[in-house]
Amino acid sequence: MQANNDSAILVTRSSMPPLEEYVKEIEPLWETHWLTNEGPIHQLLESKLERYLSVQHAELFVNGHSALEAAIEALDVHGEAITTPFSFASTTHALVRKGLDPVFCDIKPDDFTMDPEKIEALITPRTSVIVPVHVYGNMCDVDAIQQIADKHGLKVIYDAAHAFGVRYHDKGVASYGDASMLSFHATKVFNTIEGGCVCFSDTSLQPILKKIRNFGITGPESVESVDGNFKMNEFCAAMGVCNLRHVDDEIEKRKHVAERYCDLLSGVRGLRLGVHYGEGSQESVTPNYAYMPVIFDDKQFGASRDDVFYALAQSNIYTRKYFYPLISDYACYSERFDSSLTPVAQWAADHVLCLPIYADLALEDVDRICGIIQDIPSHK
Ligand SMILES: *Cc1c(COP(=O)(O)O)cnc(C)c1O
Numbered sequence: 043m044q045a046n047n048d049s050a051i052l053v054t055r056s057s058m059p060p061l062e063e064y065v066k067e068i069e070p071l072w073e074t075h076w077l078t079n080e081g082p083i084h085q086l087l088e089s090k091l092e093r094y095l096s097v098q099h100a101e102l103f104v105n106g107h108s109a110l111e112a113a114i115e116a117l118d119v120h121g122e123a124i125t126t127p128f129s130f131a132s133t134t135h136a137l138v139r140k141g142l143d144p145v146f147c148d149i150k151p152d153d154f155t156m157d158p159e160k161i162e163a164l165i166t167p168r169t170s171v172i173v174p175v176h177v178y179g180n181m182c183d184v185d186a187i188q189q190i191a192d193k194h195g196l197k198v199i200y201d202a203a204h205a206f207g208v209r210y211h212d213k214g215v216a217s218y219g220d221a222s223m224l225s226f227h228a229t230k231v232f233n234t235i236e237g238g239c240v241c242f243s244d245t246s247l248q249p250i251l252k253k254i255r256n257f258g259i260t261g262p263e264s265v266e267s268v269d270g271n272f273k274m275n276e277f278c279a280a281m282g283v284c285n286l287r288h289v290d291d292e293i294e295k296r297k298h299v300a301e302r303y304c305d306l307l308s309g310v311r312g313l314r315l316g317v318h319y320g321e322g323s324q325e326s327v328t329p330n331y332a333y334m335p336v337i338f339d340d341k342q343f344g345a346s347r348d349d350v351f352y353a354l355a356q357s358n359i360y361t362r363k364y365f366y367p368l369i370s371d372y373a374c375y376s377e378r379f380d381s382s383l384t385p386v387a388q389w390a391a392d393h394v395l396c397l398p399i400y401a402d403l404a405l406e407d408v409d410r411i412c413g414i415i416q417d418i419p420s421h422k
Contacts, residue, residue, distance in 0.1 A: 051407055053362045055400040056228040057292050059284035067280040078275040079256075087279045090286055091239060094207075095224075096214035098243035101251045102279070106203050106225025106238030108272040110136040113221040113240045114171075115269075116250040117197050121168035126156050127370040127379070128387040129175040133201045134369045137173060145169070146370055148384040153323045154178065154316060154335070154394075157386070158186035162194075171197040176205035176215060177365075178317055178396075179231075179332040181324060184210065184218040199223070202241075206232045207293055209328040216241035226282060231296070231332045232289045234282035237274050295401035296331035302405050303334050303397065306412035312343025313415075316394060334399040335364065337390070344419030347395050353418050359398065359411055366391040 058064075071077060078084075084102060091100045103109035114136060123137045127146040137144050145164050150157045156174040172191055174182045182200070191198045198219035202208075206224055208215040216222035226237035240251055253260055258267035300317070307313060316335030318324045340346040345353075347363070354361055368391045370379035381388050397411060 050358045050360060051398050051403070051411070052360050053396055053398050054229045055402065056233055057231075057285055057288065057401060059281070059288060063284050063287075064280065067284055068277060071276055071280075076276065078273055080273070081276045081279070083276045083279040083283060084274060087234070087274075087282045087286070088239075090283065094286060094289075095216050095241060096209075097217050097222075097241040099245065099248055100216075100224075100239045100241050101248065101255070102234075102274040103238045103240065103255060104272045104274050104278075105236045106223055106227060106230075107132045107136060108270075109225075109238035109240045110199070110201060110223040111140055112251055112254045112272065113199050113223055113242075114140040114142070115254055116240070116247050117171065117199065117220055119171040119197050119199075121170045122166060123171045123173050124156075124161055124164050124169060125173040126175050126177070126387065127368040127381065127384055128154055128365050128390060129177060129201065129369060130203070130365065131369060131372070132203070133173060133175055134375070142171070143168070146379060146384050146387075148386045149177075149390065150183075150323065151386050151390070153180040153318065154387075154390055155180050155182040155323075156187070158183050158190060161187070161190050165194055165196075169194070169196060171199060173199050173201060175201040175203075176208065178335050179204045179208050179330045180317060181205070181208060181210050181215060181327045183323065188218070203227075203230065203238075204332050205330065206230060206332075207289065207328075207330040211326050212328075214241075217243065220244070221247070226278075231293065231330050232282070232285055234274065234278040234285070237278050237282060292401040293330055296399060297329075298405065299399050299401075299403050299408055300329075300331040300334060302408045303399070303412065306409065307336065307415070310343075310416060312339045312341070313337070314339070331399065333364070334397040335394050336397055337393045338395065339393065347393050350395055350415060350418055353421075354411065354414060357410075357414055359414070361398065362396045363391075363394065364396045366394070 123142040200222040202222040203225035221242040226234040258269040314337040338347040
């Protein structure tokens with residue numbers, strides 16, 4: 043891989059508030075010395091997020107993964123969990139680490155979310171929960187999934203790590219299912235450096251999640267369960283309070299970048315965008331422009347996904363093969379699963395490439411990236 047003189051463009055770039063704004067937010071900590079354990083900034087961020095996300099409750103965690111594990115534990119689900127192999131490691135790892143057996147359901151070819159038509163065939167007497175992913179910020183078919191869950195008495199936990207700020211029929215994405223996990227990792231649309239939350243409406247889950255977050259402690263002299271430490275500290279919460287003030291502007295800037303990609307790439311033969319704004323399955327969805335997945339059909343495009351990956355890398359532009367390999371093909375899982383049982387996911391993993399997208403990506407850089415991509419077949 044050769045680097046040239048252009049400065050590198052990475053697949054994403056973390057949003058940061060103006061430094062003075064952050065300093066102002068953390069300054070009181072030098073008075074109070076209250077640095078963690080549900081301090082005032084933690085409480086402030088939770089209530090601001092509940093309002094922003096239009097959810098009844100949001101409980102903060104040190105990262106999205108621990109929030110997902112906590113949601114699984116709090117909902118007391120066991121046995122088998124129907125989930126998707128087309129996601130980040132965290133989704134399946136959380137289930138396995140909490141003692142569940144994952145069962146992989148295939149995805150839809152248009153938006154890569156779990157295919158509701160393939161769920162029922164996977165349900166057994168041991169199934170207790172469905173764990174779909176709003177992958178790339180594409181909204182799952184929440185209505186169909188809920189209908190199946192209700193019919194069979196299953197819980198639904200959404201991995202909404204990609205979907206901060208997404209809305210459906212003007213309801214917040216995280217208000218669906220029994221619980222939704224959001225990630226506030228540095229690479230996500232909204233970040234607290236590291237962080238995440240569980241969103242839910244059943245108030246009885248609140249004390250359980252608080253207990254799971256803090257060693258099972260329920261009072262100064264009472265410890266009720268064997269749990270770990272997943273609390274967000276005040277410095278991360280302060281980053282969140284600052285970033286939340288700017289997140290609408292950041293999403294608006296991402297929108298311009300995304301629309302430029304759509305304009306330049308939508309007519310190219312053999313190439314298909316993995317996001318559809320307000321159309322098809324995403325009708326009535328307000329997007330967050332988190333990712334720019336593109337599917338390359340080798341035969342029609344004249345070059346493979348990997349050709350595009352290397353050609354862009356030679357120009358110092360770094361894309362990501364999200365999500366390759368499929369989770370079911372990881373070394374830690376491949377003996378247990380057969381990826382050919384989820385052929386759509388298998389095909390997507392082999393043909394998708396996520397192009398750079400972030401609020402401050404210059405439109406001229408988008409033009410350059412798209413120009414390089416369109417030239418690749420003729421150089422082969
Ligand atoms: C980022 C991510 C997670 C994990 O979130 P962290 O905050 O990094 O722990 C889980 N699932 C998906 C799909 C993600 O992209």
